[in-house]
Amino acid sequence: MSERRTMILQAAVRVIARRGIRGLRVEELAEEAGVSTALIYYHFGDRAGLMRRTLDHINERAERYTEPAACPDTDPRAHLEQMLLLELQDAPEVVENSTAWGEVRATAVFDPELREQLRASTEEWNEYAADLIRSAQEGGTVRADVVAGDAAERLTAMVEGLSERWLSGSASLERVRNLLRGAIVVELGPPD
Numbered sequence: 001m002s003e004r005r006t007m008i009l010q011a012a013v014r015v016i017a018r019r020g021i022r023g024l025r026v027e028e029l030a031e032e033a034g035v036s037t038a039l040i041y042y043h044f045g046d047r048a049g050l051m052r053r054t055l056d057h058i059n060e061r062a063e064r065y066t067e068p069a070a071c072p073d074t075d076p077r078a079h080l081e082q083m084l085l086l087e088l089q090d091a092p093e094v095v096e097n098s099t100a101w102g103e104v105r106a107t108a109v110f111d112p113e114l115r116e117q118l119r120a121s122t123e124e125w126n127e128y129a130a131d132l133i134r135s136a137q138e139g140g141t142v143r144a145d146v147v148a149g150d151a152a153e154r155l156t157a158m159v160e161g162l163s164e165r166w167l168s169g170s171a172s173l174e175r176v177r178n179l180l181r182g183a184i185v186v187e188l189g190p191p192d
Contacts, residue, residue: 005043008033009057012050017099021051021107021114052117055104059121061097062087076135077142077191080155081184084129087159088166088177098163105160126152133188143189151187158183 011033015024026047030037044050066086074082087098108115129152136142162176171179185191 012054013100016103017096020103055117058097058100076132080132084159090173126156
């Protein structure tokens with residue numbers, strides 16, 4: 001991906017985090033990114049294309065900052081826990097990404113095209129978590145009676161809800177991380 005295109009996507013995430021998707025104006029985005037509106041349309045075609053690619057960018061960023069958990073020697077259960085906890089960290093990129101993701105979720109209620117893309121992204125995240133749970137079951141670190149897909153969906157939904165509470169100031173970061181750790185034990189059973 002070109003450096004300019006990446007700069008535009010990074011600026012789009014910042015603007016969405018600050019103003020929401022409905023508040024995103026291509027002119028303001030162009031100013032934030034330091035480019036012309038014509039260049040934005042050149043790279044993304046239209047506002048819908050920009051939104052699709054921005055959601056992809058948000059997902060790619062999240063994968064990067066949760067990637068340290070993907071060490072091949074890590075137990076799948078530990079990997080899952082670390083991946084979910086890394087979604088709740090006080091780092092500027094994570095805060096911005098999580099805020100923008102929340103804005104996307106809120107807007108998807110009223111936007112069928114965005115809703116479909118969000119559904120697909122969420123499904124992908126759930127399936128990745130479910131695969132880790134299944135691997136942990138094979139390794140004996142998760143109870144055999146856990147329905148992996150259901151547990152994964154509950155845990156990822158909890159991360160989204162806890163993130164919203166933390167970002168809105170309703171709960172401290174320490175509190176939401178502890179709640180998530182507890183939910184993992186409830187869902188998967190105690191660790192060995």
